[in-house]
Amino acid sequence: MSMAQHAEPAVTTPPASGPEQTDGRTAQRPLALRLLARPEVGVFLGAAAVLVFFLVVAPSVRQGSSMATILYQSSTIGIMALPVALLMIGGEFDLSSGVAVISSALTASMLSYQLTMNVWVGVFVALLVSLAIGFFNGWVVVKTGLPSFLVTLGTFLILQGANLAVTKWVTGNVATDDISDMDGFSQAKKVFASSFDVGGVQVKITVVWWLVFAALATWVLLRTKYGNWIFAVGGNKDSARAVGVPVTFTKISLFMLVGFGAWFIGMHNLFSFNTVQSGEGVGQELIYISAAVIGGCLLTGGSGSAIGPVFGAFMFGMVQQGIVYAGWNPDWFKAFLGVMLLGAVLINLWVQRTATRR
Amino acid sequence: MDRSSRSRSRRLAPVVAVAAAAALTLAGCSSSHGGKKSEEAAQSASAGKANTPRMTVALVTHQAPGDTFWDTVRKGAEAAAAKDNIKLIYSADPNAGNQANLVQNAIDQKVDGIAVTLAKPDAMKSVIGKAEQSGIPVVGLNSGLSDWKNLGLLEFFGQDESVAGEAFGSKLNSTGAKKVVCVIQEQGNIGLTQRCDGVKKTFQGTTETLYVNGTDMPSVKSTITAKLKQDSAIDTVVTLGAPFALTAVQSVGDAGSKAKVATFDLNKDLVKAVQNGSIEFAVDQQPYLQGYLAVDSLWLYKNNGNYSGGGVQPVLTGPAFVDKSNVDKVAEFAAKGTR
Numbered sequence: 001m002s003m004a005q006h007a008e009p010a011v012t013t014p015p016a017s018g019p020e021q022t023d024g025r026t027a028q029r030p031l032a033l034r035l036l037a038r039p040e041v042g043v044f045l046g047a048a049a050v051l052v053f054f055l056v057v058a059p060s061v062r063q064g065s066s067m068a069t070i071l072y073q074s075s076t077i078g079i080m081a082l083p084v085a086l087l088m089i090g091g092e093f094d095l096s097s098g099v100a101v102i103s104s105a106l107t108a109s110m111l112s113y114q115l116t117m118n119v120w121v122g123v124f125v126a127l128l129v130s131l132a133i134g135f136f137n138g139w140v141v142v143k144t145g146l147p148s149f150l151v152t153l154g155t156f157l158i159l160q161g162a163n164l165a166v167t168k169w170v171t172g173n174v175a176t177d178d179i180s181d182m183d184g185f186s187q188a189k190k191v192f193a194s195s196f197d198v199g200g201v202q203v204k205i206t207v208v209w210w211l212v213f214a215a216l217a218t219w220v221l222l223r224t225k226y227g228n229w230i231f232a233v234g235g236n237k238d239s240a241r242a243v244g245v246p247v248t249f250t251k252i253s254l255f256m257l258v259g260f261g262a263w264f265i266g267m268h269n270l271f272s273f274n275t276v277q278s279g280e281g282v283g284q285e286l287i288y289i290s291a292a293v294i295g296g297c298l299l300t301g302g303s304g305s306a307i308g309p310v311f312g313a314f315m316f317g318m319v320q321q322g323i324v325y326a327g328w329n330p331d332w333f334k335a336f337l338g339v340m341l342l343g344a345v346l347i348n349l350w351v352q353r354t355a356t357r358r
Numbered sequence: 359m360d361r362s363s364r365s366r367s368r369r370l371a372p373v374v375a376v377a378a379a380a381a382l383t384l385a386g387c388s389s390s391h392g393g394k395k396s397e398e399a400a401q402s403a404s405a406g407k408a409n410t411p412r413m414t415v416a417l418v419t420h421q422a423p424g425d426t427f428w429d430t431v432r433k434g435a436e437a438a439a440a441k442d443n444i445k446l447i448y449s450a451d452p453n454a455g456n457q458a459n460l461v462q463n464a465i466d467q468k469v470d471g472i473a474v475t476l477a478k479p480d481a482m483k484s485v486i487g488k489a490e491q492s493g494i495p496v497v498g499l500n501s502g503l504s505d506w507k508n509l510g511l512l513e514f515f516g517q518d519e520s521v522a523g524e525a526f527g528s529k530l531n532s533t534g535a536k537k538v539v540c541v542i543q544e545q546g547n548i549g550l551t552q553r554c555d556g557v558k559k560t561f562q563g564t565t566e567t568l569y570v571n572g573t574d575m576p577s578v579k580s581t582i583t584a585k586l587k588q589d590s591a592i593d594t595v596v597t598l599g600a601p602f603a604l605t606a607v608q609s610v611g612d613a614g615s616k617a618k619v620a621t622f623d624l625n626k627d628l629v630k631a632v633q634n635g636s637i638e639f640a641v642d643q644q645p646y647l648q649g650y651l652a653v654d655s656l657w658l659y660k661n662n663g664n665y666s667g668g669g670v671q672p673v674l675t676g677p678a679f680v681d682k683s684n685v686d687k688v689a690e691f692a693a694k695g696t697r
Binding site for chain 1: 387388389390391392393394422423424425426428429542545567568569571573574575576577579580581583584585587588589601604605608612613614625627630695
């Protein structure tokens with residue numbers, strides 16, 4: 001595995017196997033500092049600080065049901081933040097992810113309704129459409145060498161317009177028709193938008209999916225060849241290619257992974273709200289990207305983790321709902337959100353600096 | 359892959375698609391409930407057709423893309439245009455400067471009349487002046503109730519948001535509500551703020567404001583849930599748009615609260631919710647009427663010199679209440695997306 005230097009830190013030093021490998025170079029650095037140097041630890045501390053802060057100032061956060069609401073909010077951001085983070089580690093960027101969620105939901109809803117099909121047909125076609133959007137983004141980026149910022153900005157605008165125009169053209173309205181009485185709806189709702197009881201608290205299924213996807217992404221990133229490829233193409237594409245990493249495949253598949261995430265959240269939106277408004281989703285891409293960046297993924301690629309964005313998304317959900325639980329003056333809502341996030345990122349930065357200082 | 363097999367696969371594609379669709383249908387994938395098949399073929403309102411000379415009218419609004427409300431305004435305008443033998447040019451931009459440019463565009467096209475919304479009146483002032491200098495009549499609709507006369511508009515069709523809010527507040531008093539939360543889906547929108555302020559003015563209980571991120575429904579849902587949990591005294595959730603009301607109903611369930619939901623604005627799903635009692639009532643400013651009257655009034659002005667409201671008073675299109683007592687009458691129109 002000498003082909004990808006960028007991947008090495010993540011692959012060869014899992015925290016558990018640290019102590020045996022002392023060869024003199026890492027001997028002076030205590031375990032605590034080495035832990036702190038990992039990208040996700042700073043954001044973990046930041047998220048913990050925000051959590052403690054709101055537990056103190058907002059009594060209602062202390063209830064289990066409030067935590068379920070916060071986790072639900074975090075999960076709808078977090079499920080998308082994961083593939084967005086992997087893509088970012090792979091050195092690319094997707095501005096179309098917010099509206100792509102709505103495109104997917106619109107596809108599933110309109111196809112099922114207009115053809116009077118079982119909703120699962122719509123769900124699977126929407127998956128194909130979402131993967132195709134991801135493939136298109138990846139393919140254009142790889143083949144043209146244009147910055148992904150530009151390519152996905154184009155896709156963002158195309159999808160935003162198409163969402164509206166196609167919905168209007170097909171349904172005559174700007175929102176889709178209610179599909180909640182159609183065959184397969186209740187099954188699909190169980191998969192994408194149900195909730196279950198944990199000690200009297202209703203927890204949304206998206207929270208489970210979020211954690212499952214995060215575990216899966218962590219495993220892929222740290223334990224598989226594909227994970228190495230992601231770090232390698234994000235670190236230096238040309239040297240990665242020189243040592244035999246399939247750069248084209250890796251980048252395109254990462255974009256398709258974002259497509260998968262958009263599909264999943266799109267299905268959640270559809271099956272929890274029955275109809276989809278075609279104008280939604282704009283601006284969400286920045287929230288996903290923020291969650292990934294707060295989670296320790298570098299905007300320049302080559303570094304990051306899958307568990308960091310989990311805490312990043314949690315921090316977003318916590319701040320957004322915490323302000324409401326605290327009952328603060330809502331005029332300041334956005335400003336509070338900004339201050340909190342900036343504060344959390346600064347803690348993150350400070351922790352990393354302290355940890356890596358000799 | 360060589361050339362010949364590629365062209366063959368291209369020729370095969372439609373065949374495969376048709377076969378797949380047929381297979382899906384045969385495999386029992388079609389839904390036995392709901393869907394397009396169960397939707398009635400509804401006809402839009404039609405009132406004959408004028409044989410006056412063809413004229414062109416521009417409708418320029420501050421609509422953000424994909425908003426049900428504005429789509430209804432546009433449908434009203436299109437119905438009036440079809441009736442009056444008018445060519446309707448619809449354009450919209452939420453950014454005030456861009457909206458002003460769109461009005462300039464209409465002037466450049468030498469249209470016979472302009473209908474415009476005044477969400478940000480100051481930004482529209484100079485371009486409306488230019489239209490008047492060019493001899494193009496301009497009417498206002500929806501927003502700009504306090505400014506249309508100063509800007510020299512012929513007439514105005516809309517709802518006084520404060521009046522609507524006040525009527526809403528009085529209605530809440532009769533439902534026995536004590537504490538309401540007014541949910542604003544777009545921070546800084548003056549019309550939405552006026553609605554909540556109006557509610558606050560006449561409602562005898564306590565009114566609180568809550569901001570939600572209107573472009574992200576899951577976030578709207580969890581934020582309202584959080585608010586209901588934070589303050590269990592809240593007995594009514596007031597939303598300012600139909601999709602948000604339907605989401606608020608889910609939040610109430612999630613929070614285990616007994617709060618009722620009432621809202622501004624209608625759509626067809628909301629009508630169903632009023633019918634089944636999950637939403638108490640809705641106040642409707644009749645967006646279809648706003649679009650219809652604005653376009654129709656320009657036709658009347660050109661062909662008969664009429665001024666609705668005498669050119670002095672605005673023509674109010676709301677607030678009309680929709681609740682259990684009258685919802686069935688509204689339902690058939692809402693199904694077409696015109697109420």
